[in-house]
Amino acid sequence: MRFRLLRVWAGILLPLCIGLLAGCSDGTSIAEKSISTGTLHVGNGQELQGLDPHLITGISEINVLSSLFEGLVGQDPKDLSPVPAIAESWTISEDGKMYTFSIREGTTWSNGVPIRSEDFAFAYRRILTPKIAAPNAYLLYVVKGAKRYHLGETQWEDVGIQVVDDKKLIIHLQNPTPYFLKMLSHPAWFPLNETELSSHGNPFERNDAWTRAGTLVSNGPFILEDWKVNEYVSVARNTLYWDNSTNKLNQIYFYPTESKDAEERSFRGGQLHLTESLPVSKVGYYRDRNDPTL
Numbered sequence: 001m002r003f004r005l006l007r008v009w010a011g012i013l014l015p016l017c018i019g020l021l022a023g024c025s026d027g028t029s030i031a032e033k034s035i036s037t038g039t040l041h042v043g044n045g046q047e048l049q050g051l052d053p054h055l056i057t058g059i060s061e062i063n064v065l066s067s068l069f070e071g072l073v074g075q076d077p078k079d080l081s082p083v084p085a086i087a088e089s090w091t092i093s094e095d096g097k098m099y100t101f102s103i104r105e106g107t108t109w110s111n112g113v114p115i116r117s118e119d120f121a122f123a124y125r126r127i128l129t130p131k132i133a134a135p136n137a138y139l140l141y142v143v144k145g146a147k148r149y150h151l152g153e154t155q156w157e158d159v160g161i162q163v164v165d166d167k168k169l170i171i172h173l174q175n176p177t178p179y180f181l182k183m184l185s186h187p188a189w190f191p192l193n194e195t196e197l198s199s200h201g202n203p204f205e206r207n208d209a210w211t212r213a214g215t216l217v218s219n220g221p222f223i224l225e226d227w228k229v230n231e232y233v234s235v236a237r238n239t240l241y242w243d244n245s246t247n248k249l250n251q252i253y254f255y256p257t258e259s260k261d262a263e264e265r266s267f268r269g270g271q272l273h274l275t276e277s278l279p280v281s282k283v284g285y286y287r288d289r290n291d292p293t294l
Helices: 003-024 030-035 059-068 117-128 146-150 194-198 260-268 280-288
Strands: 039-043 073-075 082-084 087-092 098-103 161-165 168-172 222-228 232-237 251-255
Touching (some): 030 039, 039 260, 059 222, 059 232, 059 251, 082 087, 117 161, 117 168, 117 194, 222 251
Parallel strands (some): 039 251
Antiparallel strands (some): 087 098, 098 168, 161 168, 232 251
16 A cells, blocks of 8 residues: 555545445544544554564555655556656666666655655665564565675675765666566665664664654655554654645544454444455445445
8 A cells, every 4th residue: 555545545535435424424423524634544454563664564564654655666546557756757777777766856854854865775775784684675685786785795885776966876686677666665665864763773773763753754745643552553744745735634543453343343333434454254245235435
C-alpha cells in the first residue's frame, strides 16, 4: 500500500462511506463524523513491531511507513507503475545497468531541511551495514557490490552508489534489472536523515529512539503524531511535503487488530473507513448483497 493509493481512498472510499453510513448509522459513528475533518480510519492488522524502515518485515509496518516516507519513485494508484516521487526524473543507460536520478527541487524533510542525494546514499549504506542485520538488505543486492559489502567482503566505495551532487544520484546495478524502478517504493529504499539519527546514537547500530513520536523526522505526506501500543498509530498531514496540495487527508489512524472477524465488525459498524482483511466466511455475505465495499 502506498500514499498515492490513499489519495484514491480519500476521493472514492470516503464518499462511498458517506452513502453507506447515511443509511445505517444514527450519525454518531466514528467513520461518519471524521469525514468532515479529513480523517481516515484504517484497520491495519497486527501491532507494529517498529518503524525503522530497515528492520521491519510486516505489511502493517509498510502501510504506516509508506505514509511517513517517500522514495525516489512512487506508484501510480491505477496500475502501480513507477511514477516520479522525490526523484522528478531519471535516465537509464543503454545497457540497463546505470540509473541517474534527479532529486526534485523544493523537497524537504519534515523539519524543513532540504532532501539531498546523500540522504539516499546514507540510507543504503546503513541497511547494508552487517551490524544492523537488516532482514530486507537483500533487496539491494541488485546494486553493484552491495551483496559483497553486506557480507563484509568489500568497502563502501566499491558499492555502486554514486552521489554526483546534492540533486543527482547514480545507482549502478550488478546486472540489467527491468523491475528495478518498481522496487524503489519499498521502505528498504527510503531515504533517512543522518543528522537526526546520529542525534539519538550511532546510526549504524540498532536504536529505535529516533523512530518515536515527536522525534521521527520523515519526508512523506504525513508525520508521526502518536503511537499508543495496541491502540492506534496516528499520522498528521506534513505541510512541508512537496505534493501537499494534492493530499485530501489531514490525519490517518491505523488500528491494530489481531482478529480479522473483529476488524470486519469494526468496518461494518462504522468504526473504520477501510479494512484490508476479510474473513473467508464473510465473502459470500458481501458478494450475495452485491456490496460495493467488497
